[in-house]
Structure formats: structure tokens, C-alpha cells
């Protein structure tokens with residue numbers, strides 16, 4: 001029986017609140033806090049059991065500390081934005097509670113996400129006897145656990161990992177993002193990067209394309225991007241020779257994005273406009289549909305998985321471990337579309353592992369560093385069932 005504080009009431013926060021509320025034996029009391037309290041109240045009104053709601057500015061450590069002292073949770077699930085990771089970790093250390101997030105810290109003024117800032121908390125969490133679980137969404141998150149599961153059960157040696165993320169959903173808008181537009185556009189407009197033979201190799205944005213045949217979804221154009229889980233997996237999957245990340249985009253999304261990049265609308269440097277400074281990307285966010293509003297209109301499926309190659313018992317082996325999620329089924333259960341669902345469910349499951357003790361281990365951890373088995377079992381139980389299929393004979397993009 002444990003109290004949990006959820007911070008952030010966007011699309012992902014909605015799913016986390018719904019899923020935690022479904023498990024009263026694990027999450028005995030829930031508080032949902034965010035910058036705009038009315039959004040927390042709206043989510044609370046959708047649930048079958050009462051939860052507490054609060055207003056908080058998660059950039060402000062004293063406010064967070066006051067809230068944590070008032071509610072006294074055992075754990076905080078941070079599903080606000082990556083900019084708030086460090087302040088929330090500081091508040092957890094000050095108050096002695098465990099921490100879970102879904103995206104690594106990124107400074108507001110530099111579009112460069114790296115784990116170094118959060119890994120720097122390792123000693124402080126260890127000394128305080130507290131657990132910080134980093135990146136417990138789908139990717140990062142489930143994809144890291146798929147790799148750990150493959151390392152533990154399916155392979156003796158892993159050579160290559162390709163993480164493939166396909167959202168084949170259709171929301172009917174010519175251009176919209178399925179999670180926070182600012183974070184999404186910062187991610188996809190950055191240079192691509194992958195890790196091979198011990199070093200990082202850089203590509204131009206969307207330079208490399210692979211038409212991959214996704215199970216239950218079909219062939220889609222996937223583009224090589226940098227994604228944060230590669231940084232920890234390159235360190236933690238023993239003997240790995242190469243890891244890449246691919247995400248699919250439809251032609252309409254790419255045409256609009258290229259145009260927006262070309263006219264400077266995705267910039268993060270403030271510009272002078274009619275006597276005030278505005279950040280183009282933040283202004284663009286204000287014009288785009290709120291990702292939380294896409295739920296009722298999104299149809300189709302997501303398919304996210306890891307294509308893993310290596311050897312088992314001396315034989316070459318290649319498998320795809322993946323989940324397929326249906327946007328409308330997610331909406332019926334949680335009032336949210338599949339991208340929020342596939343992120344929010346693992347955040348709940350990560351918190352559950354810590355509260356139940358299987359993953360309670362002082363320090364700062366990436367998902368693949370912990371035992372994958374209880375997490376993989378819970379994925380099957382709580383809405384994200386996975387499959388492993390043999391991919392022998394399927395060609396991997398050679399580059």
C-alpha cells in the first residue's frame with residue numbers, strides 16, 4: 001500500500017493516473033499535480049476512485065518539497081517535461097522519496113538530451129537509499145527492457161540492435177504531434193546519430209531511410225534518428241557492435257516539418273516580435289493541436305520493437321520483440337491515444353516494480369540494468385502484450 005505523486009497532467013499523465021487508479025492494492029492513494037490544476041481536475045473526474053489534485057510549478061524545488069511533505073508519497077512519477085527532471089530529483093532527495101521518469105533531462109536552451117546530468121545523481125541517490133528509475137516509457141523504457149530480456153533469455157551474444165518505432169495512427173490533421181510538440185520537434189529536427197564499433201556516427205536529419213515491414217501494420221518508411229536509450233544501451237548490452245533508432249513519419253508530416261524548419265518556425269532561440277521576445281517553437285506549439293485532444297480522432301495502430309541479431313548456442317539468430325497497440329482501444333480505456341498510452345503504462349509498471357520491491361535498489365538506473373522478468377510479465381498483464389518473432393532471412397538495413 002503506497003501513496004504516489006504524479007507530476008504532469010498531459011496525455012501521458014492522464015494514462016498514468018488511469019492505470020495507477022486501476023491498481024488500488026499497489027497505489028493506495030494518488031495525487032496528480034501539474035502547472036494547470038484544472039487539467040488535473042479534469043483527469044480526476046474521469047476516474048472511478050477519488051484522487052487528490054494540486055497545482056505545482058515543477059521548476060521550483062521549494063514548491064515541490066512543500067507538496068511532497070504535504071502529501072507524503074513513497075514515490076514520484078515525473079511525467080511533466082524533461083526540463084523538470086533535475087528539480088524533481090532534487091526535491092525527491094530532499095524529502096526521501098523514490099523517483100521515476102520517462103524522458104531524460106534536457107536544458108531548455110540546448111536541444112541536446114544526454115544522461116550525464118541525471119547520472120551525476122548516482123552517489124546522492126545511493127547514499128540516501130533511494131531509487132531513481134530513468135526513462136520508464138516505451139522508448140526509452142520498454143525497448144531497454146526488451147534488450148535486457150533478449151540478453152538474459154534469447155542470446156548468448158548480441159551484435160546489433162535496431163529499435164523501430166512506428167506510429168501508423170491517423171488523426172486526420174495535416175500536421176500534429178502525438179506528444180508534446182516542442183519535445184517532438186526538437187527530437188526529429190536534430191541531426192541523426194547512431195553507435196557503431198565503439199563510436200557515435202552523425203547523419204543529417206532524416207538522411208537515412210529504411211522501408212521496414214512492421215508486423216500487423218505493414219511496410220512504412222522509417223528514418224534514422226538519435227534517441228536517448230541508445231546512450232545507456234551502448235554501455236549496458238555487453239559486446240554490442242551497433243545500435244540504431246528508427247522512427248516512421250508520413251509524407252504529410254515530413255512536408256510540413258521541412259517547411260516549418262525552412263522558415264525558422266522550429267527555432268529555440270528567442271526572436272524579437274512586436275516589442276517582445278518569443279521562441280518560434282513555443283509559438284508553433286500554441287498553434288498546433290494539443291496532443292491530449294487527439295485521442296478521440298486517432299485510429300490505427302502503433303508497432304514498436306527491437307530487431308536484435310546475435311548468436312545463441314553457436315547459431316546465428318535474429319528476432320523482433322515488439323508490441324502492437326490500437327489507438328481506439330487505448331482511448332476507450334484511458335481517454336488517450338496510443339502514444340500517450342504506450343508511455344504511461346510503462347511509467348506505472350516501473351513505479352509498481354519499485355513499490356513492490358523487485359526494482360527497489362538505491363541509485364540511479366536505466367531500465368536495462370534491472371531484472372527484465374517482472375516488468376515483462378506486467379507488460380502482458382496491464383495492456384502492452386509483447387511477442388517475439390523469428391526474423392532469420394529478413395534483411396537488415398546495411399547503410
Ligand code: NDP
Pocket residue numbers: 007008009010011012013033034035036039056057058059079080081082084102103135136137138139140141178179180181183291292339340342343
Ligand atoms: P504534455 O505536454 O501533453 O504534458 C506535459 C504536462 O506537464 C502538462 O500538463 C504541463 O502543464 C505539465 N508541465 C509542464 N511544465 C510544468 C511545470 N514547470 N510544472 C508543472 N507541470 C508542468 O506532454 P506529454 O504528456 O505528451 O509527455 C509527458 C512526458 O512524457 C514528456 O517528458 C515526454 O518527453 C515524455 N514522453 C516519453 C515517451 C517515451 O516513450 N519514453 C514518449 C512520449 C512522451 P500544462 O498543462 O500547464 O501545460
